[in-house]
Amino acid sequence: MSYLCSDCPRECGAVRNEYTGEGFCGAGEKIAVAKIMRHMWEEPVLSTGNGTENIFIYGCNLGCVYCQNYKINGSLRTSELPPLTYLTPAEFGELLVERSETGADTVGIVTGDHYIRQIAEAITPDVKKRIKTPLVFNMSGYSKPETIALLKGKIDIFMPDFKYVSEKPAREYSQAPDYPARAAETIKKCFEMTGPATFDEKTYLMKSGVIIRHLILPGWFRNTAGVIDFVNENFRPDEVVFSLMSQYTPMNSIPEISSNPRLSRRISAVEHKAAIDYLCACENITMCFCQDRASSSEEFIPDFDGSETFQ
Numbered sequence: 001m002s003y004l005c006s007d008c009p010r011e012c013g014a015v016r017n018e019y020t021g022e023g024f025c026g027a028g029e030k031i032a033v034a035k036i037m038r039h040m041w042e043e044p045v046l047s048t049g050n051g052t053e054n055i056f057i058y059g060c061n062l063g064c065v066y067c068q069n070y071k072i073n074g075s076l077r078t079s080e081l082p083p084l085t086y087l088t089p090a091e092f093g094e095l096l097v098e099r100s101e102t103g104a105d106t107v108g109i110v111t112g113d114h115y116i117r118q119i120a121e122a123i124t125p126d127v128k129k130r131i132k133t134p135l136v137f138n139m140s141g142y143s144k145p146e147t148i149a150l151l152k153g154k155i156d157i158f159m160p161d162f163k164y165v166s167e168k169p170a171r172e173y174s175q176a177p178d179y180p181a182r183a184a185e186t187i188k189k190c191f192e193m194t195g196p197a198t199f200d201e202k203t204y205l206m207k208s209g210v211i212i213r214h215l216i217l218p219g220w221f222r223n224t225a226g227v228i229d230f231v232n233e234n235f236r237p238d239e240v241v242f243s244l245m246s247q248y249t250p251m252n253s254i255p256e257i258s259s260n261p262r263l264s265r266r267i268s269a270v271e272h273k274a275a276i277d278y279l280c281a282c283e284n285i286t287m288c289f290c291q292d293r294a295s296s297s298e299e300f301i302p303d304f305d306g307s308e309t310f311q
């Protein structure tokens with residue numbers, strides 16, 4: 001059965017059919033899964049050594065031009081799709097249960113902002129009870145509080161990005177000038193639902209809470225500083241985890257990237273140090289991770305060629 005979607009700030013009001021839709025993201029009703037793989041390099045609080053079992057969702061409601069997972073962030077209406085598996089909410093719920101039994105420390109749903117309604121339906125009380133690990137929801141941050149509220153009690157750890165506090169890059173790179181305000185609302189709503197972060201006393205594995213991620217973009221120090229200010233001003237010590245990411249890798253095979261003076265290069269050592277110094281001066285951000293600059297490499301970007309899907 002199709003429906004008209006206004007679930008995210010795009011508010012397309014567009015029809016979503018079984019596999020595809022007419023909205024910005026092109027998503028239909030069934031959840032399009034692009035890949036499942038064990039990820040060993042998520043934030044250390046998400047793994048005690050056994051990694052995160054990540055379920056990568058195809059498509060995105062943001063579609064940033066520099067996306068590191070650009071092979072799976074396109075519209076579902078394009079004719080050049082990678083191999084995908086389309087699941088009903090009931091099937092997706094069983095997939096979550098099954099992947100939680102594989103020995104990973106956590107299970108992650110990677111960027112499913114455009115399927116929040118379906119994911120909420122998938123995690124029934126019975127499914128939630130059978131999922132054996134903390135469940136992580138990795139998000140772009142571009143959502144609506146009333147839509148995120150559908151996930152209350154279903155997700156243990158929300159991991160929203162906060163990409164921009166400045167309208168200019170939000171408009172230029174993601175066609176979303178309202179991203180700064182929307183992401184701030186999204187993050188506050190996630191925190192309202194989980195409360196302060198909790199951890200296993202022995203292993204320090206995170207059990208619940210919010211991890212706010214920010215990817216440093218080359219040439220945008222003021223944007224990064226603004227994101228850090230937001231976290232420092234809106235949360236108290238030990239309430240949320242902040243993750244400063246340095247892995248920006250220019251996808252220079254894309255003309256929009258290779259011709260862009262900022263996006264066509266990695267961040268410099270000076271930019272990296274400036275961001276870390278700025279973060280370290282914040283007294284309210286007490287739980288944080290900073291990636292090494294060496295993380296900027298295509299080696300850390302998964303292939304989306306249909307391999308390792310549904311092993």
Ligand code: SF4
Nearest residue numbers: 005008011012023025
């Ligand atoms: S989820 Fe997709 S179809 Fe729905 S409002 Fe957002 S972009 Fe449009």
